[in-house]
Amino acid sequence: MSLDLAILGVLAEGELHGYDVKKRIADLPGAPLRTSFGALYPALGRLEGKGFVKVAEANQPKHRSLIPMPASLAGEAAIFGARKPKAGRGGRRKKIYAIADDGRSTLTSLLLDDVADDRSFPLQVAFCSNLAPADRLALFERRRAHLAERAARPTAIPEGIDYYLQALLVRHGNALTADLAWLDQLIQHEKAQLDPSDSSDQNPSQETDLS
């Protein structure tokens, strides 16, 4: 399920408490996933029960995790660490979750999963840096094949079609085309990484300008 993927994904790059997990997946750069606490906390509980996730600290976050954290997170982490809770004595509160080893392998398999679900692919991309380069390439190519097959199948209903349906159809087709081009760029990038012979394509460009 995609919520699990998102949770494991964000926890894979650093420990967080539930509240922050929600915030983080809510504004994942290109793949925002709105969810609710009513879904999140039970999910965290489930994942903990299955041993995919563990509670790192239940309180007194002295100031930071020992796990090295990628640069992308260092900023927020620093801020978070800065306003340290004065408390220490007393109760259970602010559970900080970390991904467990079983969680990492589960994450990998969720990332490789061939779910035709359009909603989860962006999440797979968002966290695909956790994959081995070859697996990543496979993921992209699988998706590309899937979309290509979709684009290929007969459009049907070219009859005296409604203006708005026609507009929708055009939009749909254009979106598909754009996605294919985008995937081609990603694929090209991966291949370049795997086989470093010719050098080109350093960053994803703003406009889909493949020839």
Add this chain to the structure above:
Amino acid sequence: MSLDLAILGVLAEGELHGYDVKKRIADLPGAPLRTSFGALYPALGRLEGKGFVKVAEANQPKHRSLIPMPASLAGEAAIFGARKPKAGRGGRRKKIYAIADDGRSTLTSLLLDDVADDRSFPLQVAFCSNLAPADRLALFERRRAHLAERAARPTAIPEGIDYYLQALLVRHGNALTADLAWLDQLIQHEKAQLDPSDSSDQNPSQETDLS
């Protein structure tokens, strides 16, 4: 809910039995909605209970409904009518549903509903020919405003961002831009219809080529 919208939408353009309702919404030109019988039949039952939909015939479809049907449906309807079931005597089977008056008004309100839900907007477009031109324009402009606001809000996290997240972000931005342009075309079309002074833009073009 979007299944209700889809059902009412397809029934608004002609009577169908459940099985065909599913097929039809499954390949709505630009807004396919995969669903299952386990969702569809209960939904039809609910709609019937609320009086939004009624059973036109429970069997012997002699050959066609008396309701005038738009050209877009005439083809399929003819085929469907052609292979008429030999039966007549006996059981209840093949319930043919038709939209009721209450259903039409419900459809209208569902079409006007301002649901931020990205999934239901395409459905609203698919059936927006049921709206008065002014309402249709309002629907489009509301959506446009919504997307524009989304596009405007700070992208955040331009830090040492992951290649794949960056790619997702670009993709997302491009999709938004394309949708805005697409909506602008629709809006322009509506305005031209409402105020027939200058004439341009007859069909949605294949490429989003607004100036």
Add this chain to the structure above:
DNA sequence: GCATCCATGTAACCAGTTACATGATTTG
């Protein structure tokens, strides 16, 4: 010290899926 946000959780409900059961009609 009061309001506001951070933070975690639970309960009731809801819409959907998968899998199953059943039977009629068509076609080879």
Add this chain to the structure above:
DNA sequence: CAAATCATGTAACTGGTTACATGGATGC
């Protein structure tokens, strides 16, 4: 007549939502 496909439905389960309850921390 047997197999495939059309056709309708139900039951168990799943994953989510909204609303609620609770309480610590922060800031004015």
